[in-house]
Amino acid sequence: ADRPLRLRFEEPTDHKFTLRDAVSDESKDSDPNTSSGSSRGLSETFVADRGSDEHQNIDAGLWAPGTVTAFVWDDRDGDGIQDSGERNGAGLSGITVSLTEENGTVLISNSTGANGQVTFSNVPADRPLRLRFEEPMNYKLTIRDVGNDESKDSDPNTSSGSSRGLSETFVADRGSDEHLNIDAGLWAPGTVTAFVWDDRDGDGIQDSGERNGAGLSGVNVELTEEDGTTILASATTEADGRVSFNNVPADRPLRLRFTELAFHKFTIRDVGNDESKDSDPNTSSGSSRGLSETFAADRGSDDHQNIDAGLWAPGTVIAFVWEDLDGDGIQDSGERSSAGIDGVIVELLETNDQVFDEVVTTNNGQAIFEDVPADRELRLRFTEPSGYTFTTRFAGSDGSRDSDANTSGGSSLGKSQTFAADRGSDEITHIDAGLVSNGGSILVGSRENVTSTVSPFANDEIEAISEGQLTTGLDFRPGLTPAEVQINSIEELTLFPVPANDRLNVMFTLAKQQEAVYSILDQSGRVLRTERRDLASGINRIDLDVFQLPAGSYYFQLRTADQVLNKSFLIVR
Numbered sequence: 001a002d003r004p005l006r007l008r009f010e011e012p013t014d015h016k017f018t019l020r021d022a023v024s025d026e027s028k029d030s031d032p033n034t035s036s037g038s039s040r041g042l043s044e045t046f047v048a049d050r051g052s053d054e055h056q057n058i059d060a061g062l063w064a065p066g067t068v069t070a071f072v073w074d075d076r077d078g079d080g081i082q083d084s085g086e087r088n089g090a091g092l093s094g095i096t097v098s099l100t101e102e103n104g105t106v107l108i109s110n111s112t113g114a115n116g117q118v119t120f121s122n123v124p125a126d127r128p129l130r131l132r133f134e135e136p137m138n139y140k141l142t143i144r145d146v147g148n149d150e151s152k153d154s155d156p157n158t159s160s161g162s163s164r165g166l167s168e169t170f171v172a173d174r175g176s177d178e179h180l181n182i183d184a185g186l187w188a189p190g191t192v193t194a195f196v197w198d199d200r201d202g203d204g205i206q207d208s209g210e211r212n213g214a215g216l217s218g219v220n221v222e223l224t225e226e227d228g229t230t231i232l233a234s235a236t237t238e239a240d241g242r243v244s245f246n247n248v249p250a251d252r253p254l255r256l257r258f259t260e261l262a263f264h265k266f267t268i269r270d271v272g273n274d275e276s277k278d279s280d281p282n283t284s285s286g287s288s289r290g291l292s293e294t295f296a297a298d299r300g301s302d303d304h305q306n307i308d309a310g311l312w313a314p315g316t317v318i319a320f321v322w323e324d325l326d327g328d329g330i331q332d333s334g335e336r337s338s339a340g341i342d343g344v345i346v347e348l349l350e351t352n353d354q355v356f357d358e359v360v361t362t363n364n365g366q367a368i369f370e371d372v373p374a375d376r377e378l379r380l381r382f383t384e385p386s387g388y389t390f391t392t393r394f395a396g397s398d399g400s401r402d403s404d405a406n407t408s409g410g411s412s413l414g415k416s417q418t419f420a421a422d423r424g425s426d427e428i429t430h431i432d433a434g435l436v437s438n439g440g441s442i443l444v445g446s447r448e449n450v451t452s453t454v455s456p457f458a459n460d461e462i463e464a465i466s467e468g469q470l471t472t473g474l475d476f477r478p479g480l481t482p483a484e485v486q487i488n489s490i491e492e493l494t495l496f497p498v499p500a501n502d503r504l505n506v507m508f509t510l511a512k513q514q515e516a517v518y519s520i521l522d523q524s525g526r527v528l529r530t531e532r533r534d535l536a537s538g539i540n541r542i543d544l545d546v547f548q549l550p551a552g553s554y555y556f557q558l559r560t561a562d563q564v565l566n567k568s569f570l571i572v573r
Contacts (some may be wrong), residue, residue, distance in 0.1 A: 001048035007031075009041045009060040016126035017041070018061030030061035063125040066172030068179040070097055070131055072116045075154070075185035076300035080143030082152045082183070091116020092186055096134040099123065102169050104132065104162065123179075128169035131155075133184040135165065138249035142185035142300075154185035187250040190297030192304040194221055194256055196241045199279065199310035200425050204268030206277040206308065215241020216311055220259040223248065228255055228291045250302075253294035256280075258309040260290065263373035267310035279310035312374040315421030317428045319346055319367040319380055323388075324434035329395025329403050331432065336401075340365020341435060343564050345383040348372065351418060353381075353411070360557065360566075362525040370526075372428070374421040380404070382414040382433040386562060390414065391434035403434035490516075490563050495556055499570035502547035506556060513537045514560055520546070521555040521566075528554075546571060 009032045011017060017034045031043040043058050073082055074090040097118045098109040107129075112118045123129065133156045135141060141158045155167040167182050197206055198214040216237060223233040223245045232254070237243045248254065258281045260266060266283045280292040292307050322331055323339040346367035348357040356378065361367045372378065382405045384390060390405045390413075404416040416431045491509035506518070514537075519530040528549070551573045558565045 004045035004047050006045050007043040007058050009043070011041065011062065011126065014065045014122065014124035014126060015062040018063055026057040027059075029059070031058050032060045063172065065122040065125055066178060067119060067121050068099065068123050068131065068170075068172075068182060069117060069119045070112075070133075071183040072097070072112045072118070072133065073183070073185055074188040074300055075142040076188075078142060078187055078300045078302070080146030080154050080185060081149075082185070086185075087152075092188065095136060095184075095186070097184075098132040098134075100130045100132050100166070102128045102130060104130065104166060106132070123172050125172035128171050130169055131167045131182050133165045133167075135186065135251060138189045138247065138251055139186045140251040141165065142187055150181045151183075153183070155182050156184045187297065188301040189247040189250055190300070190302035190304065191244060191246050192223065192248050192256065192295075192297075192307060193242060193244045194237075194258075195305075195308040196221070196237050196243070196258065197308070197310055198313045198425055199267040200313075202267060202312055202426070204271035204279050204310060205274075206310070210310075211277075215239070216261065216264075216313070217241065219243075219261055219309070219311070221309075222257040222259075224255050224257050224291075226253045226255060226294050228257060228288065248297050248304075250297040250300075253296050255294055256292045256307050258290045258292075260375060261311065263314040263371065263375055264311040265375040266290070267312055275306040276308075278308070280307050281309045312421065313425040314371040314374055315426035315428060317348065317369040317372050317378075317380070317419075317421075317431060319361075319369075319382075320429075320432040321346070321361050321365045321367065321382060322432070322434055324391040324403070324436050327391060327436050329392030329434060330398075331401040331434070338364070341385070341388075343566060344385055344433075344435075346433075347381040347383075349379050349381050349415070351377050351379065358527050358530075359525040360519075360521060360527065362521075362523070362555075366525070368524045368526070370524075372421050374426070377418040377420050379418045380416040380431050380433075382416075384414060384435065385564075387438050388435040389438060391436045400430045400432075402432070404431050405433040490558060490560060490565055493558060493565050493567055495567055495569045499572045500546060501572060502545070504544045504546050504556070504569060504571075506542040506544065506558075507539065508558060509539050510535055510537050510560075517559045518542065519557045519559070520544070520549070521557055523553055523555075525555075 017032050018030045020031065020034050021029050023029050032041045033039045046055055046058060048055070072092045072095045073086050074092050076086060076090060077083065091112065093112050093114045093116065095112040096109055097112065098106045099120045100106050108120065110118050110120065141156050142154050144154055144156065144158050146153050156165045157163045170179060170182065196216045196219045197210050198216055200210060200214060201207065217239045219237040221235060221237065221243045222231050224231050233245050235243045235245065266281050267279050269279055269281065269283050271278050281290045282288045295304060295307060297304065321341050321344045322335050323341055325335055325339060326332065342361050342365060344361045346359055346361060347355050348369050350356055357369055359367045359369060390407045391403050393403055393405065393407050395402050406412045406415045419428060419431060421428060491511065493508040496505050514535065515532065516535050517530060517532045520528045522528055549571055551571050553568060553570055555566045555568055
């Protein structure tokens with residue numbers, strides 16, 4: 001009792017001294033010094049100045065280890081705030097969360113449970129700490145510190161580098177405190193739904209009629225990394241033209257790559273201001289063709305529906321071959337309606353002259369090509385029938401009424417200019433050919449060398465001529481200016497049985513040994529089967545296998561150097 005003394009209190013592990021001298025009642029406050037250094041834990045001096053006095057007012061309060069409970073949620077709308085629907089039911093399980101020192105050194109790690117929560121007990125109260133939230137594969141952290149309510153925002157640092165995922169420091173500064181306000185929002189893997197449509201008018205916009213009913217099935221679409229070459233997933237469009245990718249990573253930019261169907265090409269890109277209605281694939285040539293711009297599932301478990309592709313589908317070409325009665329190179333009103341010439345061979349050519357398809361004009365001079373590729377330039381080649389030459393080319397200013405067949409000789413004879421089905425499933429009707437008759441004489445019934453001015457495309461049998469007989473079975477169709485030909489290269493063309501089933505027999509007589517081409521055509525004049533043979537003079541018989549053809553009406557065509565015969569037949573099943 002003869003001198004001043006002190007008490008020194010030692011802080012146990014993970015504890016720290018509470019506030020000193022907080023109240024005026026010495027029997028209720030805490031006395032240890034809370035400063036750092038050698039004086040920490042020392043009380044003020046005291047003296048036993050009342051005899052054998054008992055001092056009972058030198059006390060120490062300690063803050064005990066606390067508890068931290070964090071919550072990790074799917075920020076579905078990407079706004080950085082735990083909305084009412086996200087607070088309950090949107091917790092993400094299996095997310096690694098670490099309790100760290102202020103410098104990021106890990107003390108302990110744990111994973112969120114099914115409700116998205118993770119709890120750390122016995123959290124030291126003697127120093128600042130942090131939580132570190134790990135982004136799982138395909139996820140990324142949402143916006144940080146949105147709004148003023150700490151219980152609803154997201155706390156991890158979103159910058160790159162070593163600080164990414166770390167919360168601000170916190171201290172268990174209220175005794176055995178429970179911290180509930182350190183949470184993390186994540187943007188979860190999303191869904192991308194793309195739509196591929198037939199851009200029928202070729203304007204690059206999904207019009208009302210194209211949005212529903214114009215979807216193209218079977219188009220291959222790939223989900224790729226930003227480089228466009230690393231493929232994450234691949235799928236093909238369904239019957240409605242749509243394709244979906246689930247679990248799309250939200251942690252990095254991605255792209256879609258669309259593949260053009262055979263005979264198709266991409267429509268115009270980024271037309272208008274409505275991203276939900278335009279076409280997104282790159283239309284340039286090279287490795288970037290078909291790639292969309294980059295996108296990210298940046299709004300939680302987002303469903304992207306604005307990455308679409310329009311394609312110009314195969315079109316139809318309808319050509320018209322007419323007799324240019326006045327030779328002016330223009331389809332006059334009377335020529336358009338009644339001067340069409342049937343039986344003219346028309347070929348659809350690649351630009352290198354490779355034949356893509358071949359038909360013969362029917363139904364008043366029409367040649368119809370369907371499923372014409374839209375992905376490249378093509379041309380038509382018209383063949384001058386015997387007795388005719390092409391009329392003047394490109395006469396007048398109306399491209400729908402002129403003649404397009406080249407009149408120069410050589411390999412360019414009969415070729416049209418190039419064209420492309422460049423407006424969706426386009427119908428091209430302005431590639432036509434006019435023919436001018438070379439003229440001739442009629443000497444029917446003469447005992448001399450018999451010639452006759454007739455159409456070379458008779459649809460019935462032409463009987464043989466013997467000396468002293470008149471010609472029979474000749475086709476003098478109204479409106480046709482005749483072409484002078486030598487009669488009776490082919491005689492007595494007969495088809496049986498009629499109707500046919502699996503086989504068709506063809507019998508005919510040739511006046512001389514020669515090469516002939518025989519073909520089967522459908523009602524539109526499209527050649528379904530053709531063969532070229534050297535045939536003997538006299539009676540010839542061909543047995544054709546037609547079991548693969550569906551029931552319907554067809555034409556059998558026999559063509560020699562100077563004559564073409566078409567005869568219809570029926571197949572029944």
